[in-house]
Amino acid sequence: xxxxxxxxxxxxxxxxxxxxxxxxxxxxxxxxxxxxxxxxxxxxxxxxxxxxxxxxxxxxxxxxxxxxxxxxxxxxxxxxxxxxxxxxxxxxxxxxxxxxxxxxxxxxxxxxxxxxxxxxxxxxxxxxxxxxxxxxxxxxxxxxxxxxxxxxxxxxxxxxxxxxxxxxxxxxxxxxxxxxxxxxxxxxxxxxxxxxxxxxxxxxxxxxxxxxxxxxxxxxxxxxxxxxxxxxxxxxxxxxxxxxxxxxxxxxxxxxxxxxxxxxxxxxxxxxxxxxxxxxxxxxxxxxxxxxxxxxxxxxxxxxxxxxxxxxxxxxxxxxxxxxxxxxxxxxxxxxxxxxxxxxxxxxxxxxxxxxxxxxxxxxxxxxxxxxxxxxxxxxxxxxxxxxxxxxxxxxxxxxxxxxxxxxxxxxxxxxxxxxxxxxxxxxxxxxxxxxxxxxxxxxxxxxxxxxxxxxxxxxxxxxxxxxxxxxxxxxxxxxxxxxxxxxxxxxxxxxxxx
Numbered sequence: 001x002x003x004x005x006x007x008x009x010x011x012x013x014x015x016x017x018x019x020x021x022x023x024x025x026x027x028x029x030x031x032x033x034x035x036x037x038x039x040x041x042x043x044x045x046x047x048x049x050x051x052x053x054x055x056x057x058x059x060x061x062x063x064x065x066x067x068x069x070x071x072x073x074x075x076x077x078x079x080x081x082x083x084x085x086x087x088x089x090x091x092x093x094x095x096x097x098x099x100x101x102x103x104x105x106x107x108x109x110x111x112x113x114x115x116x117x118x119x120x121x122x123x124x125x126x127x128x129x130x131x132x133x134x135x136x137x138x139x140x141x142x143x144x145x146x147x148x149x150x151x152x153x154x155x156x157x158x159x160x161x162x163x164x165x166x167x168x169x170x171x172x173x174x175x176x177x178x179x180x181x182x183x184x185x186x187x188x189x190x191x192x193x194x195x196x197x198x199x200x201x202x203x204x205x206x207x208x209x210x211x212x213x214x215x216x217x218x219x220x221x222x223x224x225x226x227x228x229x230x231x232x233x234x235x236x237x238x239x240x241x242x243x244x245x246x247x248x249x250x251x252x253x254x255x256x257x258x259x260x261x262x263x264x265x266x267x268x269x270x271x272x273x274x275x276x277x278x279x280x281x282x283x284x285x286x287x288x289x290x291x292x293x294x295x296x297x298x299x300x301x302x303x304x305x306x307x308x309x310x311x312x313x314x315x316x317x318x319x320x321x322x323x324x325x326x327x328x329x330x331x332x333x334x335x336x337x338x339x340x341x342x343x344x345x346x347x348x349x350x351x352x353x354x355x356x357x358x359x360x361x362x363x364x365x366x367x368x369x370x371x372x373x374x375x376x377x378x379x380x381x382x383x384x385x386x387x388x389x390x391x392x393x394x395x396x397x398x399x400x401x402x403x404x405x406x407x408x409x410x411x412x413x414x415x416x417x418x419x420x421x422x423x424x425x426x427x428x429x430x431x432x433x434x435x436x437x438x439x440x441x442x443x444x445x446x447x448x449x450x451x452x453x454x455x456x457x458x459x460x461x462x463x464x465x466x467x468x469x470x471x472x473x474x475x476x477x478x479x480x481x482x483x484x485x486x487x488x489x490x491x492x493x494x495x496x497x498x499x
Contacts, residue, residue, distance in 0.1 A: 002048035008150035009056050010274040016159040020414045021478050025415065027065050027080075028116050029483050031057040032131075037083050043090055044109055046123035049146040054083045061175040067114060069128075069142075070156050070428050076128075078114035086112050105139050109351035119146055161416075167289040168212060171474050172236060188264060189214075194286040198234050199268055200280045208234075212286060217264045217391055218246070234280070238309040243284070261445050282393065289475070292337060293443045296344045302449040306456050309357065312349040318366035320340040325372045330395065332409060335418050338408055342366045343398060357459045358445060361398035361406060372396045372405060376423075388431070388483075396420060397438075408438055414483045422480075440479075444472045 007444050016024040034055040039046050044060045046054070050219070059065070060083035065078045081089065089112045110118035116129040116426070118139075126143040143149035150410055173194065188211075195211045209219045233243075268279055303310040305457055323342065332343075336428075347365025357363040364372070376390040393411025414421050418437040435441040448471050453463040 001214050002147070004051050004053040004145070004147040005049045007148065008147045008154065009052065010153040012150050012157075013380055014153040015410075018412055019157040019160045023065060024067070025481065025483070027057055031059070031201045034058045034083075039083065039397060040087055043087060044406045045119070046111070047124065049124060050113070050121075053146060053150075053369065059083075059085075065154055068156060069117075069153060070191075076116065078117055081112055081114060113146070117142075117149075123342055124430070136262070156364070169285075169287050169289065169475055170210070170247060171285045172239060173283050173285045177234065177280045177282040178397050180279055180281040191281070191282070196284055197264070197279060198239075198240075208239075209268070210246075210284065210286070219264065223280055234282075239282070239284070240389055244477065247474070278478065289439065292340055292439045292442070295439065296340065298450070299344070299442065302446060305415050306355075306448075306454075307354045308456060309461060310371070312354055313363065314346040314348065314365060315344075316346055318351065319344040322346075322366035322370070325397070326366050326373075329370055329373055334395070334411065335408065335410055335438075337418060338395060338410070341438060351432060353459065357398060358454070358461055360460055361404075362398050362400070363395050364399050368399070369396050376405075383451065394423070396423075406434070409433075427482075430484040432480050432482050434480045436479065440476050442466075444475050447471055447475070 013028050016028050020028070034057070037046065038052045038053050057080075058460065059080055062355060063080065065080040067080060069079050070076075071411065076386045078285065090110075093106050093110075093112075094108065095358060106118075107120065109120050109122045111121055112118050118127045118129070119125070120127060124145050125141055126146060126149040128142045129139050129140045136282055143152060174315045177198070191211055193211055193213065197209045199207055207219060209217050211217050217463040295410065300310075300315075303313070323339070342365065345363060345365075348354075350362055350364040354362070373395065376394075379385070380387070380390045391409070392406040393409055393413055394405075395410055396405035396407045398406040398473075403425055407423060409415065409419045409421045410417065411417070414431050416436050419433050420435040420441045422432040422434050424432065435444065445454075448463060448468060451471075453467050453471065454461050455463065
């Protein structure tokens with residue numbers, strides 16, 4: 001295999017594990033490399049780069065994994081293609097290059113690797129069929145080699161990690177929808193944050209535009225919303241389906257478009273010209289995630305409404321030598337979120353009759369976390385369990401009385417660096433990733449406390465599961481999900497996302 005491509009594919013796998021979302025993590029975690037690549041003799045022969053690409057993951061013909069690229073400032077999604085699918089697509093192009101896409105410059109030396117993306121076997125360059133964006137555009141050369149193209153994909157996902165849109169939250173507000181005449185830019189500018197316009201756009205796509213900030217709207221096709229907006233206001237279930245799509249894609253800014261006021265007016269105009277009553281205006285709640293420090297301040301205030309719990313907290317920073325020992329064992333500095341947690345409270349009183357912190361879990365301090373890490377590593381090594389049984393990068397911060405732990409994944413072994421992982425001894429074949437990071441976990445917990453979801457009953461801080469899931473869904477749509485690890489095939493469960 002070509003080392004440049006295999007290295008680039010390893011970087012892409014890491015980026016997808018960090019930022020690819022639930023669907024692409026399934027590709028990374030649950031699909032083994034293909035051992036052989038069957039390729040017909042009548043097609044251009046595969047060089048080492050192409051063989052490495054098709055061997056990267058064992059794709060099936062019915063798979064629907066999508067990768068996102070950003071060329072010329074525009075984002076595009078591409079379906080991953082199994083070798084058999086690439087052969088079929090090649091034959092289809094050879095019979096009629098214009099049969100499936102409006103591309104009349106297809107070359108017999110081009111092998112499809114993704115939908116709308118080809119490798120030219122004469123020189124290894126990568127070409128993008130731009131007709132999926134603009135019908136008049138010819139194919140565009142986007143990379144000189146497959147390794148360069150794969151690194152472009154990896155960088156696209158890595159760049160999303162710092163996107164400010166991750167902090168945006170959207171939820172239905174219960175406001176009524178009303179028809180609205182095509183407004184001028186001044187009226188659009190005067191609409192409140194969270195205003196939503198629903199209409200039927202170009203290519204008959206049902207669209208919604210939402211005002212995120214004073215000068216920023218987002219516009220996206222509402223792929224799941226099958227309600228015909230020309231017949232009336234969208235029902236709540238249709239709006240919720242659209243919000244689900246946007247919540248899951250907010251940080252993938254290429255899958256929707258940021259618009260200014262004038263562009264939004266131009267988007268709405270065709271629908272308003274056909275039927276002025278077909279454009280409806282509604283309202284949703286839009287807010288942004290608070291900084292970690294503000295969340296800890298709210299947590300301290302809200303826990304005082306549960307005085308039995310608040311009294312058990314060690315409301316003092318963990319000793320510096322305990323933090324240093326923890327970092328020595330970990331082999332790297334603690335993540336800032338973990339430092340902030342251990343500065344907020346160095347654990348919680350235990351013992352018979354002591355209340356929990358969340359569910360049946362008790363908050364751990366730095367010294368307890370270190371003791372648990374050493375114990376779990378010892379068990380893993382003694383029993384010859386795979387490394388994913390307990391990764392060296394896990395730092396526990398909550399524990400149950402039966403040995404289960406909630407941890408911060410400081411190495412990114414199961415998802416994003418800093419993800420919250422549930423270690424449950426009753427699920428020996430997978431680990432559940434609960435949240436993207438400690439801030440997201442704390443946000444969900446604090447907001448639930450704020451609306452009275454969490455109550456102390458029988459020594460446990462508990463809440464109604466469905467109501468908690470609703471709070472978490474708005475703030476962490478793609479979580480939780482399960483990551484399987486090496487286990488005998490007859491015992492290995494399929495990857496699944498938890499509801």
